[in-house]
Amino acid sequence: MADIIKLLPDHVANQIAAGEVVQRPASVVKELLENAIDAGATNVKLIVKDGGKTLIQVIDDGKGMSETDARLSFERHATSKIEKAEDLFQLMTKGFRGEALASIAAIAHVEMQTKPKDTELGTHLKIEGSTVIFQEVAAVPRGTSMCVKNLFFNIPARRNFLKSDTVELRHITDEFHRVALAHPQIAFHYYINGSEMFGLPIGNLRQRIVHIFGSKTNQKLVPVSEETQVVKIGGFIIKPEFAKKSRGEQFFFVNDRFIKSPYLHHAVLNAFEGLIKPSYHPGYFLYLQVDPASLDINIHPTKTEVKFDDEHTLYAILRSTIKHSLGQFNVVPAIDFES
Numbered sequence: 295m296a297d298i299i300k301l302l303p304d305h306v307a308n309q310i311a312a313g314e315v316v317q318r319p320a321s322v323v324k325e326l327l328e329n330a331i332d333a334g335a336t337n338v339k340l341i342v343k344d345g346g347k348t349l350i351q352v353i354d355d356g357k358g359m360s361e362t363d364a365r366l367s368f369e370r371h372a373t374s375k376i377e378k379a380e381d382l383f384q385l386m387t388k389g390f391r392g393e394a395l396a397s398i399a400a401i402a403h404v405e406m407q408t409k410p411k412d413t414e415l416g417t418h419l420k421i422e423g424s425t426v427i428f429q430e431v432a433a434v435p436r437g438t439s440m441c442v443k444n445l446f447f448n449i450p451a452r453r454n455f456l457k458s459d460t461v462e463l464r465h466i467t468d469e470f471h472r473v474a475l476a477h478p479q480i481a482f483h484y485y486i487n488g489s490e491m492f493g494l495p496i497g498n499l500r501q502r503i504v505h506i507f508g509s510k511t512n513q514k515l516v517p518v519s520e521e522t523q524v525v526k527i528g529g530f531i532i533k534p535e536f537a538k539k540s541r542g543e544q545f546f547f548v549n550d551r552f553i554k555s556p557y558l559h560h561a562v563l564n565a566f567e568g569l570i571k572p573s574y575h576p577g578y579f580l581y582l583q584v585d586p587a588s589l590d591i592n593i594h595p596t597k598t599e600v601k602f603d604d605e606h607t608l609y610a611i612l613r614s615t616i617k618h619s620l621g622q623f624n625v626v627p628a629i630d631f632e633s
């Protein structure tokens with residue numbers, strides 16, 4: 295029988311991988327913002343047009359890339375963040391898969407400008423559908439600018455599947471909130487169709503929350519704090535009387551990374567039990583720090599689901615920490631459940 299198995303060419307493999315990494319414009323926003331943070335940026339700009347369908351740009355003042363790295367960064371499995379499998383369990387960075395830029399470049403028009411601080415000239419590079427259009431030495435600002443245009447230009451099925459600009463923008467803004475809340479020590483600016491939507495100065499967590507959700511939020515916040523052998527917990531919960539009918543603000547961060555965890559969410563609900571009406575939702579901004587060795591982040595390409603070594607203990611600590619805060623700040627209850 296004749297041999298029939300072939301290795302897929304890179305651009306095809308990249309396009310397949312892109313299907314997992316890039317679901318919609320907001321996925322690109324997440325990857326680019328995380329790269330900016332991993333590059334040590336202190337000031338990050340996000341520029342979006344038409345719900346991210348025509349333009350997503352992230353500009354950072356981080357460490358930039360050398361000429362060679364600028365080209366390599368678009369290869370699949372090319373990363374400066376890990377070297378061996380064991381590194382996965384002591385991650386200090388958001389990225390590690392080396393897939394995002396390769397995926398994005400496979401399905402969009404990408405233009406990058408980048409310059410490290412110790413060189414006079416930087417690199418200007420254009421890549422479309424995994425094909426490098428040009429790469430040249432150029433006078434560009436320090437840091438990195440990634441401009442992503444015409445997302446899914448070569449995958450009509452994906453492009454047609456996108457929702458309205460308004461819906462896609464809502465996903466992008468959610469992603470922006472998550473990253474901005476995880477990093478109050480970084481300044482962020484967010485522009486939509488030419489006007490500034492958010493200008494977030496460097497500050498503490500309370501200030502960041504108030505900048506994003508409005509000054510009325512300030513008096514609703516109750517601090518949460520606990521430190522045990524297993525976990526350090528910080529952040530805020532929203533006073534029970536401000537619980538909402540819609541889901542509202544519910545954020546978990548583990549080691550500075552936004553995550554979704556129905557299990558830990560349940561621990562919070564449990565702590566609020568009896569303080570809010572059954573159909574209402576508590577608000578929270580909870581920050582957990584755990585030993586990276588006790589955490590598996592590599593269970594999904596988007597990394598918003600994680601696996602903890604000892605979920606049950608975390609659940610119990612979280613629940614009692616929140617109960618304690620609710621009690622300590624005297625927010626136990628003034629709700630008349632009959633009304």
Ligand code: ADP
Pocket residue numbers: 325329330333354356357358359367368372373374375388389390391392393394395396437438
């Ligand atoms: P990962 O973040 O998982 O390493 P990416 O495809 O997102 O993979 O990026 C590949 C590499 O390109 C990174 O490891 C990093 O070295 C470099 N890089 C990407 N974005 C930036 C940036 N904004 N500033 C500096 N370096 C960057």
Ligand code: MG
Pocket residue numbers: 325328329388389390392394395
């Ligand atoms: Mg990355």
